[in-house]
Amino acid sequence: MGFSKSILQLDPAAEADRLVRSLKEAVQGLLRRHGAVVGISGGVDSAVVLCLCARAFDASKIVAVMMPDKDSNPQSEKLARDLARECGVNPVLENVTAALEGFGCYRRRDEAIRQVAPEYEPGRGFKAKIVLPQNLLQENTLNVFSLVIVDPDGRERSLPLPARQFLQIVAASNFKQRARMATLYYHAELHNFAVIGTANKNEHDQGFFVKYGDAGVDVTPLGHLYKTQVYQLAAYLGVPEAIRSRPPTSDTYSAPCTEQEFFFRLPFETMDLLWYAQEHDVPAAEVAAVMGLPEAQVRRAFDDFTRKSRTTGYLRLPPLRLNGRNKVSSAPFPASTARAVAPGGPCPKPQILTS
């Protein structure tokens, strides 16, 4: 089939049925667990996963966990709770603020922010986020983060972010995803259930996840689906419009921050098509003609995908066993480490339910 704007169109009914069957096989057959634990955020990915689980398992075999912290948007909890009830599942609320305070998440993060923006005082209503340049198609900007401070009156100030402070902000913020993972596994072990992940193909392959955080799951049913395909499934499964129309967010920073701002740099409708084209070696000129974009912009997007995949390659690797049988190379990661890692390596990877 030639490249077209409809190339990512799913048969959502067939795909949902297949995923429901695969979930049952994976959880009960392969993993021999009695049910599923899903972290629900009020976003579209976790909504789709919960809806799939509700078709695969009896409601008594599902634990849907909401894990807000003091930075979370309260609307997220309401949407998650409403969805769980629509699925016939009683949601469990686990506020992870105290755990994060114990880890020093907020203290360490805010210390780094104040080194760049001394006026930043969360107690007085200041909020913060880190973002990438948003002009990916127009300029050859690199993936270098800026710090955005939002003052109590809503005014935003963008500041260059030095490497050391960037690393501290990210390292501290990643406690959130790891605290959520630990909470999900508490419930999984409590009930002898499996943790069902919510990452989609964009997040997994481009590296928009936290190692041993939100990637710490047993099954990843959406790992082969582009974000726009997740939206197709969401519409088919009856995920409420209030969830489908929300800008996707990682729910990590105190200031509202979309996934496009934080990582992807393009609207999903554009990015998914360009990314599919690059993965399938569609010539840039052909892509440009179909998309109505200058060829230079298509190449810019291709380069960005390559950089992200390469930079985040180590996140997708299992622990390396230095037993003399594996060649340890110091060469940079190939463009797609996900393809380069041999299956059945030393540590089982989450199952992507593609077959």
Place this chain on the structure above:
Amino acid sequence: MSIENQIQEFILHNLYFADNQSLDYHASFLETGIVDSMGVMELVAFIESAFGVTTLPQEIVVEHFDSVAKLADFVRRKLSLANPEAEAKDVPAPTVSSARP
């Protein structure tokens, strides 16, 4: 030591974790994967510290940060803008790369 040489030394000692590697001045960071986005942030800090230049966010683009040679040219332009007379004293850009010592 030329600007190219200083940048090359920084990369080889801080960003490129391989023994006995050489780094061609014109090798593309993107194509070779030598420097990732974290590395770019460290390069920004390095050139600001080593050469006293200030880098604006909109200047952190592939045209300036994709090879030793491109980055050295960028630094040279920034230096000449800051102090036009200093440009003549700068060591000319070498055309041959050197291996890591």
